[in-house]
Amino acid sequence: EIVLTQSPGTLSLSPGERATLSCRASQSVSSSYLAWYQQKPGQAPRLLIYGASIRDTGISDRFSGSGSGTDFTLTISRLEPEDFAVYYCQQYGTSSWTFGQGTKVEIK
Amino acid sequence: EVQLVESGGGSVQPGRSLRLSCTASGFTFGDNVMSWVRQAPGKGLEWVGFIRSKTYGGTIEYAASVKGRFTISRDDSKSIAFLQMNSLKTEDTAVYYCAREITRRIYYSYYYYMDVWGKGTTVTVSS
Numbered sequence: 001e002i003v004l005t006q007s008p009g010t011l012s013l014s015p016g017e018r019a020t021l022s023c024r025a026s027q028s029v030s031s032s033y034l035a036w037y038q039q040k041p042g043q044a045p046r047l048l049i050y051g052a053s054i055r056d057t058g059i060s061d062r063f064s065g066s067g068s069g070t071d072f073t074l075t076i077s078r079l080e081p082e083d084f085a086v087y088y089c090q091q092y093g094t095s096s097w098t099f100g101q102g103t104k105v106e107i108k
Numbered sequence: 109e110v111q112l113v114e115s116g117g118g119s120v121q122p123g124r125s126l127r128l129s130c131t132a133s134g135f136t137f138g139d140n141v142m143s144w145v146r147q148a149p150g151k152g153l154e155w156v157g158f159i160r161s162k163t164y165g166g167t168i169e170y171a172a173s174v175k176g177r178f179t180i181s182r183d184d185s186k187s188i189a190f191l192q193m194n195s196l197k198t199e200d201t202a203v204y205y206c207a208r209e210i211t212r213r214i215y216y217s218y219y220y221y222m223d224v225w226g227k228g229t230t231v232t233v234s235s
Contacts, residue, residue, distance in 0.1 A: 032218060044227055045205070050219050051221075090153075096155065097145075
């Protein structure tokens with residue numbers, strides 16, 4: 001089973017700053033199968049990015065994804081107040097899904 | 109509007125059973141793989157299992173943590189997916205979400221992701 005490790009666990013930033021979130025896989029992952037989600041307290045996850053770099057419909061261009069192989073990155077170019085949340089990476093492989101443990105982006 | 113609504117959660121004692129439902133609307137339910145994902149209190153997301161569409165045999169996959177205890181099924185005529193949970197353990201306490209899986213082809217690549225999620229239903233297993 002592929003393990004996804006996200007870092008850092010918590011990112012303390014101010015509105016307007018740039019956030020860089022990392023997702024590292026224990027073995028190579030197809031970029032087509034790598035997605036990112038945002039979750040706010042008490043809410044369901046929301047799809048942001050799929051295929052490692054393709055924004056879902058309606059997602060702000062502040063969000064961008066990149067990476068390949070074992071290293072993937074979610075970047076939020078300029079944090080808005082509504083961006084403070086927990087972010088998860090996810091991958092599909094061998095008829096199963098795995099999630100990273102999440103990165104919390106909090107207001108500094 | 110595309111929507112998923114979970115129901116059936118509640119409080120049960122260890123060893124008991126519970127059946128969750130996920131009612132879909134706004135899309136052709138039978139065409140999609142449906143997944144269940146759970147989140148224990150204060151923890152991250154954990155995939156539970158999915159059921160493929162009839163087009164792909166309706167086959168089912170489970171996470172190792174629930175295999176043999178949980179059963180996923182679907183009723184395409186009613187646009188409902190089910191999660192039957194037997195022999196519940198305290199560690200099954202979580203919010204359970206259902207999600208629609210998408211397989212999208214762009215040129216020569218296939219993309220897999222979960223694009224629509226329900227709000228979740230809470231399951232508490234405690235004596």
